[in-house]
Every structure is written in C-alpha cells, then in structure tokens.
Amino acid sequence: MxxxxxxxxxxxxxxxxxxxxxxxxxxxxxxxxxxxxxxxxxxxxxxxxxxxxxxxxxxxxxxxxxxxxxxxxYRASGDESFSDGQHVALSGCVRTDQEPLQAPFSGQECAAYAYQASGQRRSRSSNSTGYVQQLCMLGFAMVPARLDCGSRQFPLHAMPYADDDLRTISQGGDWGDIGLEQINAAAESMEPTPEEDARGQLTEVNGVTRAPISKSFYVAPTQTSANQISVILDVLPLNTPVTLLATYCGPRKSLEGNRRGGMKVFAGSxxxxxxxxxxxxxxxxxxxxxxxxxxxxxxxxxxxxxx
Incomplete structure (x- = not known):
C-alpha cells in the first residue's frame, strides 16, 4: 500500500x-x-x-x-488543452448532482470531508506516568463532484487535502463530546485498524479515488475526558469559489492527485x-x-x- x-x-x-x-x-x-x-x-x-x-x-x-x-x-484556465499527467491549478466552484454530504461535527454541507479525532492514553514508557496523544478515529467520505470553471467542468477523482482556510481544529467543547461518543461507540462495534493503515488509506484517496466513497476507521481507545479530545476536520465546500492543485487525467478528462502531496484545495479564486x-x-x-x-x-x- x-x-x-x-x-x-x-x-x-x-x-x-x-x-x-x-x-x-x-x-x-x-x-x-x-x-x-x-x-x-x-x-x-x-x-x-x-x-x-x-x-x-x-x-x-x-x-x-x-x-x-x-x-x-501550474496556473491554468478551464478552456486550455491539457496533456495526460499535467499538473494544473484551476479555480472554480465545486458542484454535485447528488444529495450533498453533511460533515461530521460541523454539519456543513459539502462534497467531501475527512476527519481525525485524537484522544490521550497513558504513556507506555516505564519511567513516565503522563499521557501522550493518540489517534483514535479517522474517517472520510466523498460524493461524485466536479469543478465548474465556467467554460468547462472537470470530474474530481480524488479527495482534496484542505488548506488551512478549509480546515477546522477543535479541542474539547461540543466537538469533544461528539468525538468521545463516537470513539466509545466504535470501540464496541469496530475492529481496531493500525494507525499507519488508516492514515495510508487517507493518503491514497488524496491521490486517486472514485466517488461515492465513505470509510471510517477505529484506531485506539482514549483514557481521558471529552475536554482532551481534539478534532481536525477538512471539507470540500459546494458552490463557493475554490482553487484546486491537481493532475489532469487525459483518458477520463478529470482531475486527480497523482502528485506529491495529492490533490489540494484552497479557499477562494x-x-x-x-x-x-x-x-x-x-x-x-x-x-x-x-x-x-x-x-x-x-x-x-x-x-x-x-x-
């Protein structure tokens, strides 16, 4: 993998x-x-x-x-001709003909999301009595979507990694309550997935994937309260200007993420x-x-x- x-x-x-x-x-x-x-x-x-x-x-x-x-x-416009495998940076609005997703924690309507919920566990070090941060859950989902550049539309065949303006980081609060509830529920109903496998699958869908897709991974339990749960949420918003850094796929006339760092989305033109x-x-x-x-x-x- x-x-x-x-x-x-x-x-x-x-x-x-x-x-x-x-x-x-x-x-x-x-x-x-x-x-x-x-x-x-x-x-x-x-x-x-x-x-x-x-x-x-x-x-x-x-x-x-x-x-x-x-x-x-790699700045380009939608009416240009691209070669297969060419890196492009295009601005437009993301559209979908299906029912949009609702991002967990925030409830925001979007075309794709990815989240990571981390808690704390006791350190395994023999000379330490403290806690260390631990990834507990990771999930992502995407519906079929396209980038509308005005003169041309490109299907999206990768889940974009979000820039800071499209990323929300929360510690505790309402999101901590939701995160702790999800982690505890997953501990009872899901088998643990090694962290490297969970993060590896997220890296792969940042490169190439076909929507619709939805996966959640339970990695580890947490030993602390909701106040210590931290959540990172990335979203791909709908019907608002964004800029995508991606790779053009000639046979499918789509955008993928076959570049180091995968596909990345930025807020605005x-x-x-x-x-x-x-x-x-x-x-x-x-x-x-x-x-x-x-x-x-x-x-x-x-x-x-x-x-």
Missing part, C-alpha cells in the same frame, strides 16, 4: 530528526552546565522552546512557499489564494528568523559569550 509506506517513511524521517535534535541539545546542555552551573538551565530551556517554536513556524512557512510556487507554476499565501509567507519569515536566531544564540551561549 503506497499510502502506508509513505506514512511510515514520514514517521521514520521525523524520528531521525528528533534523535539528531536531542543529540545537539545534549551537547549544548553539557557545555552550558559546565560553564554556568545550574543557572545555565534558565537560558537553555528558553533557547530550546524558541528553537522548537521556530521549527514549527519554519515548517509551516515552507509548506506555504511550496503552495505559492506550485500555484504560480487564484488571485485571492496567491495574495493570502504571499502574506502568510512574509509573516512566517519575519517570525521564524528571529525565533531561530535567538534560540540558537541561547543554546550556544557557552561558546560565544566572552568570559
């Missing part, structure tokens, strides 16, 4: 990065404590937190840069998307650079601060 393999690769890559980061922190902490004693932990902890924050912002900024580059590189991405990219650079510089300076204080 290609999606499962891609998910495992990302997990391994993240693990390697974490191990390298921990080794760097260990070297910095040894030098800092050797020079400043116990007081060195003050700026050491602040430096670590700033570096983590800068890494998160830098990652988001990198994704934004890739999106704006791809939208500009092409010009609106690029304006938003340009702003987010500039803001990310202005924020991540000072955070990284300050964090690294604090971590390496033992080497550059004059005696």
């Amino acid at each position: 290609r999606g499962r393999q891609w998910f495992i690769f990302k997990v391994v890559f993240a693990f390697v990065i974490i191990v390298i980061a921990l080794q760097v922190i260990q070297v910095c902490s040894d030098a800092t404590i050797a020079r400043f004693g116990s007081w060195g932990w003050v700026h050491l902890v602040v430096g670590i937190l700033l570096c983590v924050a800068s890494a998160v912002v830098f990652w988001a900024t990198g994704v934004t840069w890739l999106d704006r580059r791809n939208l500009r590189a 092409m010009d609106e998307c690029l304006k938003t991405l340009d702003y987010d990219f500039g803001k990310g650079l202005k924020l991540s650079a000072p955070l990284a510089a300050t964090g690294v300076a604090l971590l390496t204080l033992a080497w550059w601060l004059p005696g």
Whole structure:
C-alpha cells in the first residue's frame, strides 16, 4: 500500500530528526552546565522552546512557499488543452448532482470531508506516568463532484487535502463530546485498524479515488475526558469559489492527485489564494528568523559569550 509506506517513511524521517535534535541539545546542555552551573538551565530551556517554536513556524512557512510556487507554476484556465499527467491549478466552484454530504461535527454541507479525532492514553514508557496523544478515529467520505470553471467542468477523482482556510481544529467543547461518543461507540462495534493503515488509506484517496466513497476507521481507545479530545476536520465546500492543485487525467478528462502531496484545495479564486499565501509567507519569515536566531544564540551561549 503506497499510502502506508509513505506514512511510515514520514514517521521514520521525523524520528531521525528528533534523535539528531536531542543529540545537539545534549551537547549544548553539557557545555552550558559546565560553564554556568545550574543557572545555565534558565537560558537553555528558553533557547530550546524558541528553537522548537521556530521549527514549527519554519515548517509551516515552507509548506506555504511550496503552495505559492506550485500555484504560480501550474496556473491554468478551464478552456486550455491539457496533456495526460499535467499538473494544473484551476479555480472554480465545486458542484454535485447528488444529495450533498453533511460533515461530521460541523454539519456543513459539502462534497467531501475527512476527519481525525485524537484522544490521550497513558504513556507506555516505564519511567513516565503522563499521557501522550493518540489517534483514535479517522474517517472520510466523498460524493461524485466536479469543478465548474465556467467554460468547462472537470470530474474530481480524488479527495482534496484542505488548506488551512478549509480546515477546522477543535479541542474539547461540543466537538469533544461528539468525538468521545463516537470513539466509545466504535470501540464496541469496530475492529481496531493500525494507525499507519488508516492514515495510508487517507493518503491514497488524496491521490486517486472514485466517488461515492465513505470509510471510517477505529484506531485506539482514549483514557481521558471529552475536554482532551481534539478534532481536525477538512471539507470540500459546494458552490463557493475554490482553487484546486491537481493532475489532469487525459483518458477520463478529470482531475486527480497523482502528485506529491495529492490533490489540494484552497479557499477562494487564484488571485485571492496567491495574495493570502504571499502574506502568510512574509509573516512566517519575519517570525521564524528571529525565533531561530535567538534560540540558537541561547543554546550556544557557552561558546560565544566572552568570559
């Protein structure tokens, strides 16, 4: 399963990065404590937190840069001729002739949705008594839909991955109550699915699928209350301007997601998307650079601060 393999690769890559980061922190902490004693932990902890924050912002900024580059590189209009396998970025409105879906948690009418509900379980580490985040349920659904570009319509043969403007993240509250109820009900009626398989299937439908499709996966139980349930919900809205980054399939004259990252949907027209991405990219650079510089300076204080 290609999606499962891609998910495992990302997990391994993240693990390697974490191990390298921990080794760097260990070297910095040894030098800092050797020079400043116990007081060195003050700026050491602040430096670590700033570096983590800068890494998160830098990652988001990198994704934004890739999106704006791809939208500009593959920008097209519906009346152009495309070759099979060509990457395209098209704006229009999503239509469906069938009864629209109602997204779980929000109840919004849409052509497709994907959700992830996560809870917490006790850490399996022998020296830890705390909790760690755990994916508990994952599901997605899509009805036959098409992108109406005005002069031309393209059937959608993939479930788009949603940009931030079409994604809702909730912690606790009403969504937490619904999520906990669904997780507990699934624990009694469904067999567990390994997380890599559940996420792998979502990755695959982001590439190619045929609607209608609807799947739900129960991954693991949770040991905490509804207040600790977090939900991520992606939707493909109907009858409102969106921009799709996709791959054109010549034989079916449709849009698929046979590209790294699959099909992706952005809210608004092409010009609106690029304006938003340009702003987010500039803001990310202005924020991540000072955070990284300050964090690294604090971590390496033992080497550059004059005696």
